[in-house]
């Protein structure tokens with residue numbers, strides 16, 4: 204992990220409230236390629252494809268090996284490659300992925316699709332687990348407290364999240380998001396395509412925040428194994444969530 208990036212602080216820190224590692228730093232996303240010539244930039248090789256923390260077949264039967272191989276090795280790798288190409292000699296050279304995502308406008312199609320694609324998938328891999336350890340599969344500690352306070356119960360949160368992901372029309376994502384200004388507030392959202400709650404120049408203000416869990420509902424994520432049964436896929440993914448990892452992404 205790039206130390207300079209890791210030590211950057213989130214927007215709360217900008218308000219003098221608390222120092223918070225960027226989610227993209229925790230996920231090992233890298234930073235925008237730079238020659239070191241752009242303002243505020245340091246030399247960097249660019250964004251990188253994070254390695255999976257488990258074997259390709261480790262999530263079976265929830266996610267099959269072939270889907271994982273294509274999804275991570277082709278789709279996600281493609282987003283990283285195209286994102287770096289779009290940012291070469293760009294004004295955002297050397298910036299964090301959060302800074303890039305926050306700067307995107309509706310006309311920045313390449314950055315929007317590939318910047319979002321990189322962040323979203325890095326998050327997705329991070330919050331999935333083949334672990335048989337029961338404590339990984341149930342929210343605990345402050346995360347559990349925040350879920351209960353905001354949704355009434357963990358079951359209610361899971362129902363709302365499954366609904367948001369399952370009913371997103373076309374390709375997109377379902378999210379559990381932490382309010383940047385009120386860290387105790389968690390909420391569910393969904394976005395189309397590769398948009399995410401960090402794209403403050405694109406998504407509605409009420410769904411902007413710090414994504415701590417994302418569910419990919421593009422057909423490339425499930426069609427080989429589930430065909431049109433997206434609801435079954437979403438339920439299987441929720442059974443494979445590593446809630447310890449989700450908790451670790453909160454500010």
Ligand SMILES: [Fe+2]
Pocket residue numbers: 274278324419421423424
């Ligand atoms: Fe995907």
